[in-house]
Amino acid sequence: xxxxxxxxxxxxxxxxxxxxxxxxxxxxxxxxxxxxxxxxxxxxxxxxxxxxxxxxxxxxxxxxxxxxxxxxxxxxxxxxxxxxxxxxxxxxxxxxxxxxxxxxxxxxxxxxxxxxxxxxxxxxxxxxxxxxxxxxxxxxxxxxxxxxxxxxxxxxxxxxxxxxxxxxxxxxxxxxxxxxxxxxxxxxxxxxxxxxxxxxxxxxxxxxxxxxxxxxxxxxxxxxxxxxxxxxx
Amino acid sequence: xxxxxxxxxxxxxxxxxxxxxxxxxxxxxxxxxxxxxxxxxxxxxxxxxxxxxxxxxxxxxxxxxxxxxxxxxxxxxxxxxxxxxxxxxxxxxxxxxxxxxxxxxxxxxxxxxxxxxxxxxxxxxxxxxxxxxxxxxxxxxxxxxxxxxxxxxxxxxxxxxxxxxxxxxxxxxxxxxxxxxxxxxxxxxxxxxxxxxxxxxxxxxxxxxxxxxxxxxxxxxxxxxxxxxxxxx
Numbered sequence: 001x002x003x004x005x006x007x008x009x010x011x012x013x014x015x016x017x018x019x020x021x022x023x024x025x026x027x028x029x030x031x032x033x034x035x036x037x038x039x040x041x042x043x044x045x046x047x048x049x050x051x052x053x054x055x056x057x058x059x060x061x062x063x064x065x066x067x068x069x070x071x072x073x074x075x076x077x078x079x080x081x082x083x084x085x086x087x088x089x090x091x092x093x094x095x096x097x098x099x100x101x102x103x104x105x106x107x108x109x110x111x112x113x114x115x116x117x118x119x120x121x122x123x124x125x126x127x128x129x130x131x132x133x134x135x136x137x138x139x140x141x142x143x144x145x146x147x148x149x150x151x152x153x154x155x156x157x158x159x160x161x162x163x164x165x166x167x168x169x170x171x172x173x174x175x176x177x178x179x180x181x182x183x184x185x186x187x188x189x190x191x192x193x194x195x196x197x198x199x200x201x202x203x204x205x206x207x208x209x210x211x212x213x214x215x216x217x218x219x220x221x222x223x224x225x226x227x228x229x230x231x232x233x
Numbered sequence: 234x235x236x237x238x239x240x241x242x243x244x245x246x247x248x249x250x251x252x253x254x255x256x257x258x259x260x261x262x263x264x265x266x267x268x269x270x271x272x273x274x275x276x277x278x279x280x281x282x283x284x285x286x287x288x289x290x291x292x293x294x295x296x297x298x299x300x301x302x303x304x305x306x307x308x309x310x311x312x313x314x315x316x317x318x319x320x321x322x323x324x325x326x327x328x329x330x331x332x333x334x335x336x337x338x339x340x341x342x343x344x345x346x347x348x349x350x351x352x353x354x355x356x357x358x359x360x361x362x363x364x365x366x367x368x369x370x371x372x373x374x375x376x377x378x379x380x381x382x383x384x385x386x387x388x389x390x391x392x393x394x395x396x397x398x399x400x401x402x403x404x405x406x407x408x409x410x411x412x413x414x415x416x417x418x419x420x421x422x423x424x425x426x427x428x429x430x431x432x433x434x435x436x437x438x439x440x441x442x443x444x445x446x447x448x449x450x451x452x453x454x455x456x457x458x459x460x461x462x463x464x465x466x
Binding site: 051052072090091092094096097099103104105107129131133136137139140141142143144145146147148149150151152153154155156157158159160162163165166167168169172173174175176177178179180181182183184185186187188189190191192193194195196197198201203204207208211212215218219220222223226227229 | 284285305323324325327329330332336337338340362364366369370372373374375376377378379380381382383384385386387388389390391392393395396398399400401402405406407408409410411412413414415416417418419420421422423424425426427428429430431434436437440441444445448451452453455456459460462
């Protein structure tokens, strides 16, 4: 049995707690980061609070192993005097959208091997995929995640806005969105690239720019330039 | 039985021909656009060539109904003297990646209702989803498709580049990519938006910019600005 205390009340802590509650080998409780005066003892304390609060929260915890769940914070930022680690589930968590942890990659960093094995066991109690990722690699993964998640979602939003403006149902773009995401499991993004930027179809590019507002035009131009630049490398 | 001749040798014509060959109610042949001197008669001629070649190819065809498959070309560009239409399957087609037409939306435009019904029948012989979309709406769908497919794929490419640079397997981002695409079936892109741009986390944004090359920085800044601007609207 591994005992775990999860500190935080956001999406990551809530989804993780729910998952651990269903794992036989894990004993879990979730506490709010504002009630740190009476934290129950546990083998592992998981800090799932906003990046800015990690240092302060960690300084108040004395579980033998303290980890945070952030993609962009170094392990050294933890201020506990006991052992440290990172337990970063690389996925997007939202209220009202269930997560299948079996498919979530867990990126783990520790200072010693026995802690790595302990966190690996913890991850495998709810998931399947575990990776050994150091702070520098995790940083680059986090910025990559911003591109493939935050920015991609914003492009979906623009697609949705364009549909709304032209009275076309957004659902019509859904199969394309799905296929675009599926395709890169079989072929690389480089091989999958198509479109007017790729084939330098200036007439279509000009037509498209005429259909967009200033903000959309700027994104269109920046990404078109990058696709064409990438080709020339 | 509907007889169809498909002109073109690219991905769209090849995938469409394959699908029609499996449809009992369709009699199909595919011909190369360079061999237009001896086109067999058919109820419908489908022109699936590059946008620039559509006008010229259409002028040489005298099937009773001639349609093109392009998202960005107006129906009026067809130069045949018989009836005209558009039969636009809104999906990304690649060599070596099978297409499930049951999930492809067919965007149809015609000048008269009986042709609409004929093209609808044609679409439903291989697919399920049919939409009545005029040239203006199709134009806006096409530019929206560039955002959610071409540009999104380019963001995947940047994610892949960042992984390669930092010796992290790209597969680690795949579940996030899939979840990002899946999520917007349940909640809108606006509700699904997360990340440092959304919460105006300047420290993380600055950290991220330091990890990127000039071209990636420009994209990061443009999209971050757009996400923040969108919030203020």
